[in-house]
Amino acid sequence: MSAQPLAESLVQSVDWLAIAPPTLAAVVALAVLVADLFVPEPRKAVLGWVSVAGLAAATALLLPLLDGDRSTFCTDGHARACSYTADHFTLVIQFLVLGGALLAALLSVTHLDDERRRVPAGEFWFLLLSSAAGAALLPASRDLATLIVALEVASLPAFALVGIRHGDKRSSEAALKFFLSSVTATAVSLMGISFVYASTGTLYLTQVAQRLPHVDGQLHTLAQTGVVLTLVGFAFKTAAVPFHFWVPDTYVGAPLPVAAYLSVVGKAVGFSGLILVTVVAFPSYADVWGPALAALAALTMTVGNVAALRQQATRAYSAVRLLAWSSVGQAGYLLVPIAAAGYTKDAQKAIGSTVAYALMYAAVNLGAFAVAALVGRGRALNRISDYRGLYATNPLSALLLAFFLLCLAGLPPGVIGLFAKVTVFSAAVDAGLGWLAVVMAVNVVIALFYYLQWTALLFRAPEGEPARHRVPAPLTAALALTGVLGVALSGAPQLVLRFAATGLF
Numbered sequence: 001m002s003a004q005p006l007a008e009s010l011v012q013s014v015d016w017l018a019i020a021p022p023t024l025a026a027v028v029a030l031a032v033l034v035a036d037l038f039v040p041e042p043r044k045a046v047l048g049w050v051s052v053a054g055l056a057a058a059t060a061l062l063l064p065l066l067d068g069d070r071s072t073f074c075t076d077g078h079a080r081a082c083s084y085t086a087d088h089f090t091l092v093i094q095f096l097v098l099g100g101a102l103l104a105a106l107l108s109v110t111h112l113d114d115e116r117r118r119v120p121a122g123e124f125w126f127l128l129l130s131s132a133a134g135a136a137l138l139p140a141s142r143d144l145a146t147l148i149v150a151l152e153v154a155s156l157p158a159f160a161l162v163g164i165r166h167g168d169k170r171s172s173e174a175a176l177k178f179f180l181s182s183v184t185a186t187a188v189s190l191m192g193i194s195f196v197y198a199s200t201g202t203l204y205l206t207q208v209a210q211r212l213p214h215v216d217g218q219l220h221t222l223a224q225t226g227v228v229l230t231l232v233g234f235a236f237k238t239a240a241v242p243f244h245f246w247v248p249d250t251y252v253g254a255p256l257p258v259a260a261y262l263s264v265v266g267k268a269v270g271f272s273g274l275i276l277v278t279v280v281a282f283p284s285y286a287d288v289w290g291p292a293l294a295a296l297a298a299l300t301m302t303v304g305n306v307a308a309l310r311q312q313a314t315r316a317y318s319a320v321r322l323l324a325w326s327s328v329g330q331a332g333y334l335l336v337p338i339a340a341a342g343y344t345k346d347a348q349k350a351i352g353s354t355v356a357y358a359l360m361y362a363a364v365n366l367g368a369f370a371v372a373a374l375v376g377r378g379r380a381l382n383r384i385s386d387y388r389g390l391y392a393t394n395p396l397s398a399l400l401l402a403f404f405l406l407c408l409a410g411l412p413p414g415v416i417g418l419f420a421k422v423t424v425f426s427a428a429v430d431a432g433l434g435w436l437a438v439v440m441a442v443n444v445v446i447a448l449f450y451y452l453q454w455t456a457l458l459f460r461a462p463e464g465e466p467a468r469h470r471v472p473a474p475l476t477a478a479l480a481l482t483g484v485l486g487v488a489l490s491g492a493p494q495l496v497l498r499f500a501a502t503g504l505f
Helices: 003-010 020-035 045-060 063-067 088-114 121-140 144-162 169-200 205-214 217-237 247-253 256-281 283-309 318-341 347-378 395-409 415-430 434-458 473-491 494-501
Strands: 070-075 081-086
Touching: 020 045, 020 088, 020 121, 045 088, 045 121, 081 088, 081 121, 081 144, 088 121, 088 256, 088 347, 088 473, 121 144, 121 256, 144 169, 144 205, 144 256, 169 205, 169 217, 169 247, 205 256, 205 283, 217 256, 217 283, 247 256, 247 318, 256 283, 256 318, 256 347, 283 318, 283 434, 318 347, 318 415, 318 434, 347 395, 347 415, 347 473, 347 494, 395 415, 395 434, 395 473, 415 434, 415 473, 415 494
Parallel strands: none
Antiparallel strands: 070 081
């Protein structure tokens, strides 16, 4: 091949519209960091509203991409491959990520106003926007190098966000645990990816899928090891058991809006990456990752729900700890359809169940954290017992929290939660994983106890002088958005599955 055709095959076009959502989030992050140098201290709040506007604009930029799949950073030639693809799967996950970051930003505006002296505003907004940009890039990544870079761009700012409060030992300890676990996951993933590259000679996901079944016999063990190590690395990111140990302490030590962000956007990052490497890159190894993920799903949901059940209502930060362990249990449910994709020919339908469940979980879990942020303004220890009699002092917040908890439990009137669980249950049964469906049913019953126990506490007579909670405008907006979204989806739950599952890949 002459030098000229080779050079032409390496030239990559850039579709600026396709990459606009994560790019805008990154640009606004840099703008906020620079503006922080010039904005006087009394007016730092404007940085928060600029960040909120930037995330809203980045979310709105998804609309022009709905007309069809777009790819960019592509190589020409007979083996055309692209590093960035804005298909339906990408857009759904980017909507979840940017929408989740927007709601976390609304919670953060109030939080930063309350802790002005302990949390530097400019650095906080820069880190949040940078992490959101990396999280939005990840579902569009179609080569292993871009995938791991996006994963780290999403993760590295999150470490700093967890430990950003000045002089808080719990915050520093939480950031250290999160950092060490995440760095270990990245190291394992990088080793796995290097083995996959060594055995296939490519990093593009579609080309890896084509070449893995035909790897030379001498490299077969290397390829198998690479697949397993890559999956283990992503299991860390999804907080699957036994790689979950950092979750409760990190959520308690982090500022509450950051914990909300990690519970939704952090999970979306891990699960979208796991979907891409299993279904797109390693379909020929479904007999390996299918059973492994099924076992992880059963273990994760069981450990998460049993630990949540054991939380004491009077223990400091027990409300946040319960939400943390609940998120581990929910991660187990999210793993079920991905495992099912390894057993069925219709992997797209199974993955659609995970995406639909993730959309439901994001809306109601962020709503629960919003109410926790409201109660935490008056009760700094944020114990479950602090929610007793909330209906007497703030009826609307109590009703919303009850609705969110019922959605997480899968009970009416939280129809969207019930619909999502039935969808995941159906994916397991259709794939022939009857034993996993039974484990899930048992865990749903376990979870009912602690969700209903918390819900009942909201309507009991308050002890002592009831605490009044003033609801600032940003917090009101977050509660309203999550409440409206949860109620609307409960009214038409089939729209979620249709939106999530149509033409994913």
